[in-house]
Amino acid sequence: MSQVVITLQNCGCENFKELRVAFGDLNNCQLKCPFCFTLKQRPLYKEISTLTNQNLDSVKIIRFTGGEPLLCQEQVDAILQELFKIQHHVDGNLDLIVIQTNAIAVKKLNFDVFRKITIPILFEVSFKGTNIKEYQYLTFKDCVTEKAAEKIMSGQVEGYRIISEKFSMQPNIGILARLGIFHSSVKEPSFKFIFPDTHKLMFNPDSWDDRISDILEEQNNLWGDIFEGKFVLEKLKTPADGSPVMGKRYKEIIELLKLSGLLVEEKSKLPNQFQQKYFYKRGNEIYWKAARAISSKIN
Numbered sequence: 335m336s337q338v339v340i341t342l343q344n345c346g347c348e349n350f351k352e353l354r355v356a357f358g359d360l361n362n363c364q365l366k367c368p369f370c371f372t373l374k375q376r377p378l379y380k381e382i383s384t385l386t387n388q389n390l391d392s393v394k395i396i397r398f399t400g401g402e403p404l405l406c407q408e409q410v411d412a413i414l415q416e417l418f419k420i421q422h423h424v425d426g427n428l429d430l431i432v433i434q435t436n437a438i439a440v441k442k443l444n445f446d447v448f449r450k451i452t453i454p455i456l457f458e459v460s461f462k463g464t465n466i467k468e469y470q471y472l473t474f475k476d477c478v479t480e481k482a483a484e485k486i487m488s489g490q491v492e493g494y495r496i497i498s499e500k501f502s503m504q505p506n507i508g509i510l511a512r513l514g515i516f517h518s519s520v521k522e523p524s525f526k527f528i529f530p531d532t533h534k535l536m537f538n539p540d541s542w543d544d545r546i547s548d549i550l551e552e553q554n555n556l557w558g559d560i561f562e563g564k565f566v567l568e569k570l571k572t573p574a575d576g577s578p579v580m581g582k583r584y585k586e587i588i589e590l591l592k593l594s595g596l597l598v599e600e601k602s603k604l605p606n607q608f609q610q611k612y613f614y615k616r617g618n619e620i621y622w623k624a625a626r627a628i629s630s631k632i633n
């Protein structure tokens with residue numbers, strides 16, 4: 335049976351919560367991203383079937399997250415089984431089911447049954463870079479070959495396209511592409527990702543792979559100006575983002591990234607010409623915005 339870590343956490347709305355359902359640790363993913371939040375974690379696992387034993391009264395969002403939720407058919411079936419139970423029990427409080435995925439295994443899976451789920455669902459496909467060279471550095475701890483990086487990137491693009499083709503006509507299902515790299519504040523960055531060999535900034539729009547540019551264009555057609563026409567970006571929570579203290583886990587990740595030469599930090603705020611112009615900082619409001627957009631399509 336699928337083992338998960340279930341955490342009830344703040345979703346940013348007063349009196350309401352998000353239920354985070356995390357699948358395992360790094361062993362439970364095809365990739366080993368050096369910035370992965372699950373690195374060396376020793377979580378308390380529960381059976382996924384206990385999800386509906388939780389009190390869902392105050393839950394607005396249920397988010398299935400990494401390791402990788404869509405890793406194999408067994409996990410997909412387990413998620414679906416819980417979603418069928420949940421959709422019979424919720425009484426209108428639940429706004430959105432989020433499935434954060436790298437989409438690599440999607441081509442091998444049968445998940446058409448998601449069409450039978452009537453509650454709003456957001457597939458959030460988390461890309462690992464904007465070009466092959468970034469994939470070389472950001473998908474495994476040690477730099478992978480160009481060929482391996484191309485395989486990972488094309489697997490993600492193919493997975494994104496399959497989800498999009500299957501569900502884009504389904505009013506209760508949305509698909510959101512985002513750049514799943516922890517990064518610093520969009521407005522006042524104090525960290526930046528660089529290539530360890532050239533020290534040049536990553537995510538430079540002049541070097542984006544055409545496939546990434548095409549996906550951003552498709553996303554803008556799907557979501558209009560909800561995300562300001564930018565690529566949604568994961569970020570590090572830093573004092574610059576309004577977090578007075580940085581969590582222990584974030585600190586560990588930052589230290590590991592600095593050691594590997596992928597991240598530089600400055601005490602003063604760094605100007606970063608790419609972030610503000612091309613990236614939309616991901617906070618929980620992306621889910622409220624997506625939920626509102628999906629619900630207006632349903633009604």
Ligand code: SF4
Pocket residue numbers: 360363364365366367369370371372400401402436
């Ligand atoms: S794809 Fe996601 S879950 Fe997998 S290693 Fe990378 S960050 Fe972690």
